[in-house]
Amino acid sequence: MTGTAxxxxxxxxxxxxxxxxxxxxxxxxxxxLLTDGRLLSPGNITNLVLQYSYILILAIGMVMVIxxxxxxxxxGSVVAFTGAVSAVVVIKNDMPWWVGVIAxxxxxxxxxxxxxxxxxxxxxxAFITTLAGMLLFRGLTHLTLGSISLSPFPQSYxxxxxxxxxxxxxxxxxxxxxxxxxxxxxxxxxxSAWRTRSSRIAYEQSVEAFPLFITKIVxxxxxxxxxxxxxxxxxxxPNVLIIxxxxxxxxxxxxxxxxxxxxxxxxxxxxxxxxxxxxxxxxVNFGVMLNMGVLASVAGVVYSSRSNGAQPGAGNMFELDAIxxxxxxxxxxxxxVGRVTGAIVGGLIMAVMSNGMQILSIGQPVxxxxxxxxxxxxxxxxxxxxxxAGAR
Amino acid sequence: MPKHILEMQKITKVFPGVxxxxxxxxxxxxxEIHGICGENGAGKSTLMKVLSGVYPHGTYEGDIVYDGxxxxxxxxxxxxxxxxxxxxxxxxxxxxxxVAENIFLGNERRGKNGLIDWNLTNHxxxxxxxxxxxxxxxxxxxxxxxxGKQQLIEIAKALSKDVxxxxxxxxxxxxxxxxxxxxxxxxxxxxxxxxxxxxxxxKLNEIAEICDRVTIIRDGxxxxxxxxxxxAGMQDRIIRGMVGRDLTNRYPSRKHVVGDEIxxxxxxxxxxxxxxxxxxxxxxxxxxxxxxxxxxAGVMGAGRTELAMSLFGKAYGRDITGRTYLHGxxxxxxxxxxxxxxxxxxxxxxRKRYGLNLIEDVRRNISAAALFKLSKRGWVDGNKEIKVxxxxxxxxxxxxxxxxxxVGNLSGGNQQKVVLSKWIYSDxxxxxxxxxxRGIxxxxxxxxxxxxxxxxxxxxxxxxxxxxxxxxxxTCDRIYTLAFGVVTGEVPVAEATQEKLMALMTQEKEVRx
Numbered sequence: 001m002t003g004t005a006x007x008x009x010x011x012x013x014x015x016x017x018x019x020x021x022x023x024x025x026x027x028x029x030x031x032x033l034l035t036d037g038r039l040l041s042p043g044n045i046t047n048l049v050l051q052y053s054y055i056l057i058l059a060i061g062m063v064m065v066i067x068x069x070x071x072x073x074x075x076g077s078v079v080a081f082t083g084a085v086s087a088v089v090v091i092k093n094d095m096p097w098w099v100g101v102i103a104x105x106x107x108x109x110x111x112x113x114x115x116x117x118x119x120x121x122x123x124x125x126a127f128i129t130t131l132a133g134m135l136l137f138r139g140l141t142h143l144t145l146g147s148i149s150l151s152p153f154p155q156s157y158x159x160x161x162x163x164x165x166x167x168x169x170x171x172x173x174x175x176x177x178x179x180x181x182x183x184x185x186x187x188x189x190x191x192s193a194w195r196t197r198s199s200r201i202a203y204e205q206s207v208e209a210f211p212l213f214i215t216k217i218v219x220x221x222x223x224x225x226x227x228x229x230x231x232x233x234x235x236x237x238p239n240v241l242i243i244x245x246x247x248x249x250x251x252x253x254x255x256x257x258x259x260x261x262x263x264x265x266x267x268x269x270x271x272x273x274x275x276x277x278x279x280x281x282x283x284v285n286f287g288v289m290l291n292m293g294v295l296a297s298v299a300g301v302v303y304s305s306r307s308n309g310a311q312p313g314a315g316n317m318f319e320l321d322a323i324x325x326x327x328x329x330x331x332x333x334x335x336x337v338g339r340v341t342g343a344i345v346g347g348l349i350m351a352v353m354s355n356g357m358q359i360l361s362i363g364q365p366v367x368x369x370x371x372x373x374x375x376x377x378x379x380x381x382x383x384x385x386x387x388x389a390g391a392r
Numbered sequence: 393m394p395k396h397i398l399e400m401q402k403i404t405k406v407f408p409g410v411x412x413x414x415x416x417x418x419x420x421x422x423x424e425i426h427g428i429c430g431e432n433g434a435g436k437s438t439l440m441k442v443l444s445g446v447y448p449h450g451t452y453e454g455d456i457v458y459d460g461x462x463x464x465x466x467x468x469x470x471x472x473x474x475x476x477x478x479x480x481x482x483x484x485x486x487x488x489x490x491v492a493e494n495i496f497l498g499n500e501r502r503g504k505n506g507l508i509d510w511n512l513t514n515h516x517x518x519x520x521x522x523x524x525x526x527x528x529x530x531x532x533x534x535x536x537x538x539x540g541k542q543q544l545i546e547i548a549k550a551l552s553k554d555v556x557x558x559x560x561x562x563x564x565x566x567x568x569x570x571x572x573x574x575x576x577x578x579x580x581x582x583x584x585x586x587x588x589x590x591x592x593x594x595k596l597n598e599i600a601e602i603c604d605r606v607t608i609i610r611d612g613x614x615x616x617x618x619x620x621x622x623x624a625g626m627q628d629r630i631i632r633g634m635v636g637r638d639l640t641n642r643y644p645s646r647k648h649v650v651g652d653e654i655x656x657x658x659x660x661x662x663x664x665x666x667x668x669x670x671x672x673x674x675x676x677x678x679x680x681x682x683x684x685x686x687x688x689a690g691v692m693g694a695g696r697t698e699l700a701m702s703l704f705g706k707a708y709g710r711d712i713t714g715r716t717y718l719h720g721x722x723x724x725x726x727x728x729x730x731x732x733x734x735x736x737x738x739x740x741x742x743r744k745r746y747g748l749n750l751i752e753d754v755r756r757n758i759s760a761a762a763l764f765k766l767s768k769r770g771w772v773d774g775n776k777e778i779k780v781x782x783x784x785x786x787x788x789x790x791x792x793x794x795x796x797x798x799v800g801n802l803s804g805g806n807q808q809k810v811v812l813s814k815w816i817y818s819d820x821x822x823x824x825x826x827x828x829x830r831g832i833x834x835x836x837x838x839x840x841x842x843x844x845x846x847x848x849x850x851x852x853x854x855x856x857x858x859x860x861x862x863x864x865x866x867t868c869d870r871i872y873t874l875a876f877g878v879v880t881g882e883v884p885v886a887e888a889t890q891e892k893l894m895a896l897m898t899q900e901k902e903v904r905x
Contacts, residue, residue: 266756266760273746273748276704277761
């Protein structure tokens with residue numbers, strides 16, 4: 001099967017994954033136009049990333065849960081609870097910021113293990129386990145905080161979500177460090193894309209045509225460097241973006257390149273077949289739930305840091321945003337299909353829409369209506385595609 | 393000139409990129425039983441979907457002349473309205489509803505007030521069950537009945553719709569011999585009542601037994617329609633038509649070089665996982681040697697699959713007792729992954745449900761049981777994986793445009809080759825193949841037998857579980873018979889006949905030693 005595929009083949013073959021990127025570009029363009037470019041101003045882009053970072057972090061864990069064929073309704077409550085634990089440690093007990101972070105992460109591990117135990121080893125459907133968890137951890141949040149808000153955090157803790165890396169290599173009105181980091185990332189991306197392509201050719205697999213390959217890299221590089229330029233002209237590189245980038249890279253590798261990641265897809269694709277192929281199904285299920293707990297606690301830290309305190313009602317409805325991000329990003333309701341990058345783009349689509357509508361001063365009720373319709377259409381598109389692919 | 397109830401003329405159906413049917417002709421005489429033969433993917437099911445309105449009028453070319461009129465069906469209810477009813481291979485009954493509810497589903501018997509009249513429903517259901525020879529209470533949930541009886545309920549459902557042309561897609565594929573015999577008898581009785589049937593089947597002896605005429609389809613073309621007679625050459629003619637070449641021998645020959653014992657099972661007893669105290673496998677003992685193909689013959693429900701799955705890392709059953717030996721040493725195998733590490737493999741009888749991840753590609757299905765061979769410290773070598781998949785695509789002759797193709801899009805025979813590739817790549821020494829040729833066509837069957845021969849020639853041990861006795865006689869060195877969970881006999885293939893095996897397979901339980 002040597003040969004090169006042209007752009008039309010690629011689009012058609014990958015419509016499920018490429019459709020989402022096209023939709024993203026269209027939505028960004030639409031809102032850029034409607035807001036007279038304010039959407040893409042340096043300040044707003046920084047804001048957009050900070051404002052939705054915790055949803056994106058949750059979406060990374062959620063997409064793995066969904067690929068394995070489950071769902072997690074408890075993450076909003078877990079965000080609140082882990083944030084509350086951290087606030088009690090740092091604000092009430094005057095511990096340093098990192099003790100609060102560690103306390104929150106340990107809480108996340110325990111919660112993940114708790115829900116994993118019920119789902120994997122007792123066999124309670126995740127929908128029920130995490131519906132219970134949603135109530136359970138919301139209740140624990142209130143008990144921990146005595147139903148009142150706790151604030152403010154010291155500056156060091158606030159810096160996790162609100163801080164920037166700026167001026168490390170000197171400022172010229174724009175941050176050189178930010179540009180260097182992004183440039184390195186682009187080079188790394190180009191290099192790994194090149195390596196993948198070469199080895200595919202070596203194994204006589206179909207690859208995209210060379211001009212197309214170069215175009216793709218140039219376009220990605222241009223977009224990324226433009227984004228970096230905007231950040232460098234605003235406040236520099238947000239700490240949250242670093243956390244997010246590390247998580248995206250790590251989890252993309254985990255899902256695509258590790259045995260564990262493969263087993264997650266296998267379990268979601270056909271549970272019985274996975275079991276009879278020697279996959280330790282229970283441990284895989286335990287693993288995805290545990291991981292979700294940990295990522296929810298990371299989101300809890302970021303959220304509490306950004307909102308500079310812990311509130312009993314924090315994180316309300318976050319689970320729905322995270323789940324929506326996954327499905328908009330091409331995950332299948334029946335499990336076995338989905339990608340971390342898809343979930344991130346799905347989350348960004350939601351983020352751009354919310355942010356754009358805020359700039360246009362459109363009220364929250366209308367925002368809900370629009371988001372609901374977008375979610376419905378995204379899944380309808382997916383169902384339509386599947387039906388067409390399976391028409392024979 | 394006999395009256396034709398149905399004439400399909402120059403039917404052409406094109407899917408994006410594939411011409412599934414081209415100028416297919418099919419004419420069925422009123423009151424006959426008409427067989428349709430063809431390899432998987434030949435276009436039989438597509439043709440029946442065109443006929444029953446699954447593909448609406450306008451999406452295909454050609455004419456359907458039924459009852460002397462050109463029909464334009466837009467949906468299944470359209471064709472059912474004219475008395476054409478199709479019974480699919482995968483039965484479409486709802487497990488938790490009663491027999492009567494299933495029979496009248498979508499066609500409910502209502503009283504004057506518009507609500508369902510249960511007395512009428514159950515009464516009419518009873519009458520229909522009588523007609524198909526099924527003595528069951530109409531209020532029994534369908535999931536409490538076996539596949540054979542469910543098939544009869546499908547027919548009762550068809551009768552409730554005043555069927556005139558009944559289409560059956562491989563009706564006996566999942567049935568044991570008794571149930572098949574009953575079903576064929578029923579079709580004959582329906583014929584007496586003037587109901588015409590079209591039967592798709594891979595079982596040539598069935599076609600010979602029951603059909604009046606048979607149409608052979610290959611690669612979307614009609615090859616020929618022939619009158620069925622007792623001539624011994626007829627089956628060969630059908631096979632020739634289906635595969636487009638002579639298959640002088642349906643089973644490839646093999647040199648028998650049997651070595652030392654590899655795997656032995658002693659006093660293996662398994663209890664049903666949910667029904668307390670029900671013994672499914674009772675004190676079974678058997679062995680298999682290097683380079684040997686051992687058959688396990690038994691009717692459905694004899695405990696064959698349960699025996700195999702309980703041996704494969706206790707994937708079935710509970711309170712399992714007994715001993716297993718590999719190369720003479722006793723081993724404890726408590727999980728599927730341990731079984732794989734010990735060199736055991738189990739290729740299931742239901743590859744779509746238990747064997748393959750249908751939404752994943754060929755490559756990842758082949759590597760699914762042996763990722764440990766492709767990974768270091770948890771990281772999978774994706775390039776090596778592609779290379780391995782390509783090797784198996786070549787050596788196993790898996791017909792797919794690419795190893796990145798989704799397995800769900802392959803034909804049954806090619807899916808089975810993917811399953812076998814998976815287990816061969818896992819370095820299995822003892823391969824348990826449960827109904828390895830179920831639902832696949834004659835040509836692919838021959839290839840599967842060739843693969844089995846290649847495996848034993850390479851020093852593996854193969855256990856073939858099958859309910860098709862000619863298949864066991866054609867491929868095995870030794871055959872064990874299983875009846876009601878008990879091993880009732882062990883017969884070297886030279887001494888085995890179908891009659892002898894069948895007698896052992898139906899032996900009653902008192903033989904327990």
